[in-house]
Amino acid sequence: MNMIPQEIVDYLDQHIIGQNNAKKTIALALRTRYRRLRLDPPLQDEIMPKNILMIGSTGVGKTEIARRLAKLMQLPFIKVEASKYTEVGFVGRDVESMVRDLVMTSYSMVKAEHNENNKEAIEHYIVDILTHKLHPEVPHFPTEEEKARHEISKSELSKKIRNGGMDDRLVEIELSTGGIEFNDTNMPPEIARVQESFSKMFSVIGKEENKKEVSVAEAKEILRQEASEKLLNHDQIKREALKRTEEGGIIFLDEIDKIAVNSRSDGRNDPSKEGVQRDLLPIVEGSIVSTKFGSIKTDHILFIAAGAFHLTKPSDLIPELQGRFPLRVELEPLNxxxxxxxxxxxxxxxxxxxxxxxxxxxxxxxxxxxxxxxxxxxxxxxxxxxxxxxxxxxxxxxxxxxxxxxxxxxxxxxxxxxxxxxxxxxxxxxxxxxxxxxxxxx
Known part of the structure; x- marks a missing residue:
């Protein structure tokens, strides 16, 4: 969405009180991303995102600013807690899974848009199948008059189905036993793809045996998913989701102060904290992460980190990670x-x-x-x-x-x-x- 910084700040002012410095900093960061996309590709690659570190107590608006902005700009956005991740080798979520979460969010956004753009075709598919199931077959060797009556009757039934006039009528449809999506983003993408392939294979085998009588209203919802799978170009959706993630994705990394190691401690209380920072560093700097939709470069994903820093301070983060968050903004306590x-x-x-x-x-x-x-x-x-x-x-x-x-x-x-x-x-x-x-x- 093409909005100047002042328009972004004005929108935030409608929902969030104060914190003008934070609003201005983030509005400029988003506008810079828009400006970058209008440059020649060689220069685009040279301009890195200006990641932001927001410092402030809980409840002062850090998360709300990021959430409202993502909603306004219609960009792929996720909020994650840094404290939920563990160093590679420890049991828990690895930091690459946040990028896979972002890609899944982007895929859902793009798929919803494609569903909306193909709304008429999907509706026609649903009505056509239900009409075929509810309308009697044309008699054998029909006369021209019988053919005409049959077509008129079929057309009237289609209109009733479309307008909800047949929603209470029962109809028998085949239910797909598959279609299970494996969205565990901590799972290696290769394993997720294999499991989904098995799921689709078994769904085809069992489909004919899995019939159920439901109302037309319920059938519409079941068939809408089937129509989406058949009519949409899923390869195109995946490509667009990856592109949108790379160029406009935002990861809001909350509680980053929880993985900082206090300079006065020896770090023995949680040896994985610094390890998480080191695992996070290449993703913030720019690396390639494998997802089930394909590989994605993280170079131009915008990271907004936030923390209260009551027991630690930003300088307790490893120097390399500090350097990847050049924009610092301190949010004011609420009086x-x-x-x-x-x-x-x-x-x-x-x-x-x-x-x-x-x-x-x-x-x-x-x-x-x-x-x-x-x-x-x-x-x-x-x-x-x-x-x-x-x-x-x-x-x-x-x-x-x-x-x-x-x-x-x-x-x-x-x-x-x-x-x-x-x-x-x-x-x-x-x-x-x-x-x-x-x-x-x-």
Whole structure:
């Protein structure tokens, strides 16, 4: 998607409060990728992605910025936790599997687009098969008049099937026993391909014996998968998925501070941490990873790493890995004003979500301005007294305030309920004042 940096920042502002430096840095990184693709191929290869390291406490918006951007730009995007990976030789997920996960995400995106683009052909395939199954055969040696009546009747039935008029009718269809996809990205691609080949072979053998009577509505969904497999060019989808991953893929590597080795420790607590960093290095620098759809170069995949770095610091990462994240941005902790804005300003804010949920019970929920301020204040105080979990504290605070109202929503049917500052104080003040209660309840 061709968006200038300011448009990207404006979009993020609708959903995320503050953190302007982080928004600006990522918007520029994405725009640079767009600019690179407009250059001549020899120069394109020379321009490496400017990977980003985001530093900030939990709940300040690191993940949300990356997630919203990927959704906006319609780019292959995955979020992984660095702490889930292990050094080669240890039991666990190897770091190459994150690239395979990204390719799988890209493949799903491209396949969905091709399904949408071939929507009419897929629909025609489904209706044609169901019409053939539900409509009686033309009589032997038909007259011209019988042929004409048969075609008219068949056409009318097709229209009914297409418009949902036959959805409750039962029809017998053959169910495919295969089609199992082996998406374990930690499995060697060669083994995954062999297993899928066996799966498809056995599905063909058992298909004729696996018949079932289902409604036409259910049959449409079953046949849609079959139509997709038969009508789409899967080789083209694979090639496009690989290309899109190489040129636009984004891997959000969260908790990178968890694999940093504190300079004051000897590293004996977890000897694999530095090993994970060294395994990660060639992927971030640029290497070739084998996937079941083909080999992929990671040179131009954008890596956005994030971590709180409470017990460690970025300099505790191995120097080579530090050098592969040239853009550093520190996210600001959230104060009371920021928490208030998070409750009120974003599209589909937390309070708007609760209003919509309780509206399904025919109840009109509203909040006094002073009540919203009070919830932001108590969330901030709870963050100060216990662990600072940023905006995530608001979910607990608002849920606690609305607990009884939500539980008794059926009693407030066709009525309006306003949350006041007094209600907020009554519920939250005792919890926040008692540090033990705050630690376990808020």
């Amino acid at each position: 009371e004003d920021a928490l208030y804005l998070i409750l009120t300003k974003p599209k589909n804010s937390l309070l708007e979500q609760y209003k919509a949920l309780l509206a399904t019970e025919e109840m009109q929920l509203s909040f006094d301005e002073a009540a919203i301020r009070a919830m932001a204040r108590y969330a901030q105080r709870a963050n100060e007294k216990t662990e600072d979990i940023g905006a995530r504290r608001l979910h607990t605070v608002v849920e606690k305030v609305l607990e009884d109202i939500s539980f008794n929503a059926h009693l407030h049917k066709n009525s309006a309920v306003t949350v006041t500052e007094a209600m907020v104080n009554t519920i939250l003040l005792p919890l926040v004042e008692d540090e033990d209660l705050a630690r376990y309840i808020l």
